[in-house]
Amino acid sequence: MxxxxxxxxxxxxxARNVFPFAVVGGIxxxxxxxxxxxxxLFPPLEAVAASFVELxxxxxxxxxxxxxxxxxxAGFALAAVVGVAIGIAMGRSRWAEDVFLxxxxxxxxxxxxxxxxxxxxxxxxGNLSSILLVGFVSMFAVIFNTWTGVKAVKEIWVRSAQAxxxxxxRLFRHVILPGALPYIFTGLRxxxxxxxxxxxxVEMLAAVPWGLGWLIFGAREFLNTDVMLxxxxxxxxxxxxxxxxxxxxxxxxTIVRWGMMAS
Amino acid sequence: MxxxxxxxRSARRAIITLLLAAAVYEAAARSGxxxxxxxxxxxxxxxxxxxxxxxxxxxxxxxxxxxxVLFGFALSIVVGLPLGIMMARxxxxxxxxxxxxxxxxxxxSFALVPLFMLWFGIGNLTTIxxxxxxATFPVLFNTWTGVRSVNPLWLRAAGAMGADEHRLFWKVIIPGASPFIITxxxxxxxxxxxxxxxxxxxxxxxxxxxxxxxxxxxxxxxDIMMASLAVIGGIGFVFERLVFGSLERATVMRWGxxxxxxx
Numbered sequence: 001m002x003x004x005x006x007x008x009x010x011x012x013x014x015a016r017n018v019f020p021f022a023v024v025g026g027i028x029x030x031x032x033x034x035x036x037x038x039x040x041l042f043p044p045l046e047a048v049a050a051s052f053v054e055l056x057x058x059x060x061x062x063x064x065x066x067x068x069x070x071x072x073x074a075g076f077a078l079a080a081v082v083g084v085a086i087g088i089a090m091g092r093s094r095w096a097e098d099v100f101l102x103x104x105x106x107x108x109x110x111x112x113x114x115x116x117x118x119x120x121x122x123x124x125x126g127n128l129s130s131i132l133l134v135g136f137v138s139m140f141a142v143i144f145n146t147w148t149g150v151k152a153v154k155e156i157w158v159r160s161a162q163a164x165x166x167x168x169x170r171l172f173r174h175v176i177l178p179g180a181l182p183y184i185f186t187g188l189r190x191x192x193x194x195x196x197x198x199x200x201x202v203e204m205l206a207a208v209p210w211g212l213g214w215l216i217f218g219a220r221e222f223l224n225t226d227v228m229l230x231x232x233x234x235x236x237x238x239x240x241x242x243x244x245x246x247x248x249x250x251x252x253x254t255i256v257r258w259g260m261m262a263s
Numbered sequence: 264m265x266x267x268x269x270x271x272r273s274a275r276r277a278i279i280t281l282l283l284a285a286a287v288y289e290a291a292a293r294s295g296x297x298x299x300x301x302x303x304x305x306x307x308x309x310x311x312x313x314x315x316x317x318x319x320x321x322x323x324x325x326x327x328x329x330x331x332v333l334f335g336f337a338l339s340i341v342v343g344l345p346l347g348i349m350m351a352r353x354x355x356x357x358x359x360x361x362x363x364x365x366x367x368x369x370x371x372s373f374a375l376v377p378l379f380m381l382w383f384g385i386g387n388l389t390t391i392x393x394x395x396x397x398a399t400f401p402v403l404f405n406t407w408t409g410v411r412s413v414n415p416l417w418l419r420a421a422g423a424m425g426a427d428e429h430r431l432f433w434k435v436i437i438p439g440a441s442p443f444i445i446t447x448x449x450x451x452x453x454x455x456x457x458x459x460x461x462x463x464x465x466x467x468x469x470x471x472x473x474x475x476x477x478x479x480x481x482x483x484x485x486d487i488m489m490a491s492l493a494v495i496g497g498i499g500f501v502f503e504r505l506v507f508g509s510l511e512r513a514t515v516m517r518w519g520x521x522x523x524x525x526x
Contacts, residue, residue, distance in 0.1 A: 017362045024363065041381055094269075098276035103284060109503065110496040111457040113373075113464065114473065117480035118488055121301055201373035201461045205477070213374070217465070220377040228378050232370060239369035 043226040052230040065234060067210040068199065071127065075134030076195045080188055083139040087146025087187070091180070097147075104143055112137030112198045116205050130202045138195035142187040149183025150176060178258060185254075189247045196239055303486040312490035325494060327470035328463065331387060332455045335394025339451060343399045344444070347406025348436075357407075364403065372397040372458045376465045386468040390459060393466075397458035398451035405447025409440030441514055449507045456499050 025045060031037070032044035039047075055061040086104075089096040116133055123129035153176050161175045203213025212231050219227040285305060291297060292304045303311075315321035350357040372393050383389045413436050421435045463473030472495050479487040 016358055020359045020363050021366070023359075094273075095276070098273045099280045102277040102280050106281075106496070109499050110492055111460045111499070113457065113461040114476060114492055114495050116464070117476050118485070118492070121480055121483065121485060121488075197371035197373065200371045201376075201465070204373070204377070204465055216374060216377050220381055223381065225378065225381060228381075232374050232378065235374045236366065236370040239371070243369065 040223045041225055043229070047226045048229045048233075051224070051226040052233065055227065055230060061215075061230070061234065064210050064212050064215045064231075065238070067208070068203065068212045069238070071131055071203075071208075071211065072134065072195055072199050075131045075199065076138060076192055078131070078135030079137075079139040079142055079191050079195065082135070083142025083187070083191065084146050084184060086139075087143045087184075088150055088180075090143070090147040091150025092176075100143075104140060108140040108144070112194070113201055113205075116202060120206060125207045127208060130199070130206045130208060133202055134195045134199050137198050138191035141190035141194055142184075145183045145187025145190065146180065149180030149187075152183065153179035181254060185247065185251055189243070192242055192247070193239070196242065200235060300483040301485055303489065307486045308489045308493075311486040312493060315487070315490060321490070321494060324470055324472050324475050324491070325498065327468075328459055328472045329498070331390045331463075331471070332394055332452075332459050335391045335459070336398050336452060336455050338391070338395045339398035339402050339455075340448070342395075343402030343447075343451075344406055347403040347447075348410055350403070350407045351410035364400065368400045368404075372454075373461050373465070376462055380466045385466050389466045390462040390468075390471070393462040394455045394458050397454040401450040401454060402444075402447045405443045405450070406440065409443025409447070410436060412443065413439035438514075445507070445511055445514065448510075449503070452502060452507070453499075456495075456502070460495065 029044055032039065032042050036042075052061070086096075086100055090100050091097070112133070115136065119129040119133045119136075123132060157175050157179060158171065161171050166174065200213040203211040204217040208214055212235050216228045216231040216235075219225075219231065288302075289305055292299070292302045312321070346356075346360065350360055375396060376389070376393055379389045379392050383392060417435050417439060418431065421431050426434065459471075460473035460476075463471040464477040468474060472491050476488050476491045476495075479485070479491070
């Protein structure tokens with residue numbers, strides 16, 4: 001039966017993927033139980049799992065996660081709206097390009113976190129400065145990719161649309177925007193990844209009351225290494241989900257359906 | 264309009280934009296509407312920068328940061344490069360490492376800072392390990408991709424001309440994979456530079472550009488912050504353009520593997 005053969009093959013792939021984790025987990029367990037390092041600093045996996053379950057059941061982990069994700073979405077929405085707008089302006093108008101490019105190329109190469117203390121001074125501790133910083137830092141990837149995308153729209157498409165009598169508005173909506181979309185999505189994806197990385201660090205610096213970054217930073221004070229490892233796991237899983245689920249879906253829904261990119 | 268004319272016009276507009284931005288900033292700083300401690304004037308920043316350069320403190324900060332970056336970066340090359348090559352050449356290695364790498368890669372390096380602080384203490388070792396963690400994955404991933412994408416025709420041609428394993432590796436595979444490897448090193452360095460600033464802020468020691476920015480916040484020294492931002496941006500720019508640019512010219516471009524794309 002071919003269906004059964006496929007099942008077996010799928011199991012084999014799953015087993016092959018699980019095997020390395022089992023090996024590393026086993027080594028971790030052995031080292032933790034041998035007591036080479038103090039168990040407070042190097043907890044066995046069952047302790048990590050126990051604190052993960054406990055924090056999930058009493059809702060603390062969920063509260064931290066929700067606050068972090070809301071902050072991420074607010075900052076990223078800011079970056080997406082402003083970044084795409086500036087990027088399109090730069091791609092369409094020579095004047096905007098000449099004005100924005102020097103500013104963007106000076107501000108972009110400075111590591112995002114280096115701006116953090118400045119933002120904290122200007123906007124105070126807490127939500128506002130962390131959201132603004134996340135937005136500001138992740139904006140550059142969006143700007144650069146949108147700008148490239150708009151410039152990379154094939155000249156022949158623009159000219160043929162014009163020859164068929166498209167006005168400026170329709171040209172933009174039906175030719176330039178769809179044509180630049182693969183690049184814009186790349187920019188958004190890079191921007192989101194960057195936003196996620198920066199946010200975790202900003203939450204440690206900005207002393208927000210809730211948030212995954214704060215959870216792991218606060219856990220250090222009490223040597224709760226198991227809580228830290230549980231928090232790091234959640235951060236990794238969310239990062240993976242954002243990358244695999246959100247953008248893959250969005251891409252399938254738009255540019256792949258339009259035949260701009262192979263799935 | 265000739266290209267030379269548009270280039271000159273772009274340059275002129277860029278200079279005007281930067282001057283205008285500086286003027287707006289200066290006007291805001293002098294208006295007295297904002298606290299001068301939060302928004303220092305440009306001459307103040309310049310004086311601070313030159314003062315710190317002259318008495319050597321800035322050089323010490325930069326020196327410590329560079330030491331941490333280069334140490335971590337070198338470590339990531341020593342680990343990432345051979346692993347990447349082995350993953351591409353030997354299937355069991357690939358099968359074992361690939362799931363682990365895909366699981367660890369989405370963890371932002373900053374999320375590990377509190378954990379590493381517990382494990383390695385405050386100071387150089389933690390920062391170096393964070394830089395190492397941040398840089399290893401781009402090196403490894405790009406090496407793996409590069410070695411796999413060496414044109415099989417070249418391998419067969421070299422084999423037919425009687426190249427043994429050793430020569431095949433050094434004369435065909437390594438040069439063939441080098442554009443990818445150099446891209447990986449470049450990405451890795453950028454990540455190092457971002458990671459070191461964040462790690463220095465959180466896992467504070469006495470020296471380092473990230474530390475000095477964060478420390479200046481405590482005393483409302485916005486001029487020191489701005490001066491350090493300028494130094495961070497400057498060093499990043501120099502490395503990106505000069506070091507990696509010349510590395511590329513000396514290797515892949517000379518071998519004709521990559522064309523000069525744009526200026």
